[in-house]
Amino acid sequence: MTEEKIRIALFGLGHMGLPTAALFADNGYKVVGIDINSETVSMVNDGKSPIMEPGLDELVENVVKKGLLSADNGISTLVKDSNVMIVVVPTPVDENKCSDLSAVISACESIAKVLNKDDLVIIESTIPPHTCQNIIIPLLEKSGLKASKDFGVAYTPERALPQNTLYEMTHNARVIGGVDQKSAKKAAALYGKITKGEVITVENLVTAEMVKLxxxxxxxxxxxxxNELALVCESLGIDAIHAINAANYHPRVNIHNPGPGVGGHCLSIDPYFIVEMAKEGRYPARLIETAREINEFMPHHVAGLVKESLEACGKRLIDSKVGLLGVAYKGNVADARETPAEPFIRDIIQKGAEVLVHDPFVEENTIKNMGGVSVAFEDALNCDCVVLMTDHDIYRQITPEMIKNSILICTRPILDPAEFKKNGVIFKGVGRP
Known part of the structure; x- marks a missing residue:
């Protein structure tokens, strides 16, 4: 397969898939993206990005105008003529915290129908160890072709953050594993065209799968x-943020900031893939499972802080209005997947309160689906209790006089507690007594 003859079909035009497709197209490859969402397909073909990501709108517009990127709902002629198939579809967990590989399986079943000799199939979706060998390759071999002998298979996990995706995809290191050296070498050469970072080839598929997890x-x-240190510090009357910052001066210590929980499609999901596969082996992933339990508890701890603070002022949570600042899982992004704000909202509503939400990035429908009511910034600040959930830059400018009813629960370390307390505001936070 010579470079000038490479034609790419990419399955999944989401937060990682569309930037990947656009970057390959920007490097001169003919790319067709396949997605089940008709609106996504239509927008891409119109040269527009359905995803809020700096620089992506302009990039998509440019490569579509050049005829290098197009989108479709199914297996078109362009897909049949492609010789590199890339799968970047979502892999959530189900209600039992086990991997839901239905989208990956569906994509691979489609690929098997059009797979040709010497094609290369690359999986980017996050998957449990041994998925390529035990599930994906058997599905692809329903084509009548044999992996390694007739076609190649590689695995390379995406590594990028929202709001910085294009930069990270073009500068971060890339880890690649293959069913054989030939597959890994082909994939490494391909991704070497879109990243200035080091391309690291590991010994096999399962090692690459495990690296991402x-x-x-x-x-x-x-x-x-x-978060556990923060909970202990709260109970002992210690400011955990000050303690962690001081501890991190040690040259071999790097404790992250505590907060209301963990969100996003990676950190809150991927550890469960290890837990799931560990149960099939001889050693359970006890620490990893416990870490998930702690992080999933944090939104409920924040709900408890709200209840305690209201009661300290002679109010009840029932019939109170709670103003929630931010539902995105991290600051300055529109991504609310797996956000800790959702279990917090549901917990508070179940206890009888109303949740009024302000988020300048997240759509009103997303907020409504969580159970919150989308309101203006001032309306959220005017509630019985204000909870700062997401560290959007706009919230760094909050001053004590803006908190109308004198209760602020600050789950991110972006405001000075002393400033609020000396102005009569009840200030509580994760790890802040």
């Missing part, structure tokens, strides 16, 4: 440690 599990576990 390790990265996000490390971060989730670190946050869980910070």
């Amino acid at each position: 390790m990265e996000n599990t490390y971060r989730d576990t670190n946050i869980a440690l910070a």
Whole structure:
């Protein structure tokens, strides 16, 4: 497969898939994106990005105008003529915290129908270890072709953050594993065209699968440690933020900030893939599972702080209005997937309160689906209790006089407690007594 003859079909035009497709197109490859969402397909074909991401709208417009990127709902002629198939579809967990691979399976079943000799299939979706070998390759071999002998298979996890996706995709290191050296080499050469970062080839598919899970599990576990330390510090009357900041001066210590929980499609999901597969082996992933339990508890702890603070002022949570600042899982993004704000909202509503939400990035429908009511900034600040959930930059400008009813629960360390307390505001926070 010579470089000038590479034609790419990419399955999944979401937060990672569309930037990936656009970057390959920007490097001169002919790319067709496949997505089940008709609105996404229509917008891409019109040269517009359905995803809020700096620089992506302009990039999509440019490559569509050049005829290098198009989109479709199904297996078109362009897909049949492609010789590199990339799968970047979502892999959530189900109600039992087990991986839901239905989208990956569906994409691979479609690929098997059009797979040709010497094609290369690349999986980017986050998956449990051994998924490529035990599920994906058997599905692809329903084509009548044999992996390694007739076609190649590689796995490379995406590594990028919302609001910085294009930069990270073009500068971060890339980890690649293959069913054989030939597959890994082909994939490495391809991704080397879109990133200035190092392209690291590991020994096989399962190692590459595990790398992505390790990265996000490390971060989730670190946050869980910070959150548990914060809970202990609260009970002992210690400011955990000050203590953590001081501890991090140690050259070999890097404790993350505590907060209201963990969101996003990676950190809150990926550790469960290790837990799931560990149960099939000889050693359970006890620390990883406990870390998930701690981080999932945090939204409910914040709800408890609201209840305690209201009661300290002689109010009841029932029939109170709680103003929630931010539902995105992190600051200055529109992404509310797996946000800790949702279990917080549902907990508070179940206890009889109304939740009025302000978020300048997240759509009103998303807020409504969580159970909140979308309101203006001032209306959220005018509630019986204000909860700062997301560290959007706009909330860094909040001053004591803006908190109309004198109760602020600040779950992110972006405001000075002393400033609010000396102005008569009841200030509570994660790790702040």
